[in-house]
Amino acid sequence: MNKPPKLLPLYLTNFLGVLDDNLLKSLISLIAIYWLAEGYESIVIMLASGLMVMPFILFSPYAGFLSKTLNKKKSVVWLKTVEILIMVLASFGFYLENIYVVMVAMFLMGLQSTFFSPMKFALVRDIGGVEKSSVGTGAIEMTTFFGVLMGTFLAGVLTDIEQYRFLWITGSFAFITLSGLINAYRIRAVEPKPLTITIKPLNFLAYLRRKIKWARNTVPGLNDIVIGLSMFWLIGSLIQLTLFIHCPITMGMSGTETGITLALVAVAIGLGSYLSGVIAKDHVETGFIPIGGFGFIAVMFAIYIFNPQGIAFTVLIMLAAFLAGFFKTPLNAWMQVHVKGRKLGDAVAYNNLVNFIFILISAGLFGLFETTFGTRTVFLLVAVLSFLMILHLMLTVKGMRESVKRLTGIFGK
DSSP states (O other): OOOTTHHHHHHHHHHHHHHHHHHHHHHHHHHGGGSTTOOOHHHHHHHHHHHHHHHHHHHHHHHHHHHHHHHHHHHHHHHHHHHHHHHHHHHHHHHTTTTTHHHHHHHHHHHHHHHHHHHHHHHHHHHHHHGHHHHHHHHHHHHHHHHHHHHHHHHHHTOOTTTTTHHHHHHHHHHHHHHHHHHTOOOOOHHHHHHHOOOOOOOOOOHHHHHHHHHHHHHHHTTHHHHHHHHHHHHHHHHHHHHHHIIIIISSSOOHHHHHHHHHHHHHHHHHHHHHHHHHSSOTTTTHHHHHHHHHHHHHHHHHHHOOOOHHHHHHHHHHHHHHHHHHHHHHHHHHHHHHHTHHHHHHHHHHHHHHHHHOOOOHHHHHHHHHHHHHHHHHHHHHHHHHHHHHHHHHSSSSHHHHHHHHHHHHO
């Protein structure tokens, strides 16, 4: 009888944590928006998204420090125990229908995830060894994506339950958090001795300034790639936040239909990313940036101009997500190829911090534009921002013209 993979408990712990994060965020965006007077929906969604990512911006440097100085397995068990208490608070908030309580729970879940994030990646090597680092990290990313997908879908289903909905929500939280704690206990890792290092200045602004300067001096072009990737996440976040209102309120979709639409968008991004990687093979095909980008912009303009309904809207938003996956992949591949050795870890940490800052900015933009002009105008904003991003990358990323010619030749065969 084959033994289960040693990394499986870590994969499941990560999946269940991401599932919990996104289930809570999506439930707030689909249910809690109706606890306040009409017109405050976008503010609630903006705050839920902002409170989830703000801890990543403020505390990521400190979380990285603790991942080097504490026993990671014990810390993960402690964090999963704290997660249970946080979700008890969230359940209490849904019972009282109190927006302040669920928002505090959202912030605390973001904080808990901030400290878990660097530990889960470090544990991959401690559990599987150096030879499992690449496949293990890839699997962590895959379970993260699947957790986001399932959390959004499950929230849509729970939203449509009329009888005993609170009990279903509480039961879901309880099952997910307890399962996460059980799997955290099952993690078996051979950890190196925790480091005894002095705390460096962990202010995120000082950290960000150091990394911008480091990237400029060490890897020319890296800052432009980081801006491109961060704009991708800003645009993706804008679309997700908009769909939380556009689908149920503007188009009259049920919670389940909204959850399915959001899940299909996530799947389409994944398919676009995968297919562009398959086509590129061993090359970094930066030509996909304008090809996928301008196609994405055209679809966004079509949604704004024609205001499609029902299946037509779902097909168009999936097509846009698919094309977005095409221009994201070469940006990630560029970083993997051009940042050498251990510098890659610093580059990824820097990129992640900027990504979260842009996601936070997206929440503010969504609140401003949706409350002022409505959800339809947000699609126009996405198109304009995407055009500026693609134009910037075309002017700064070298070799793009040659890549476009190569890809045109591939598609022409």
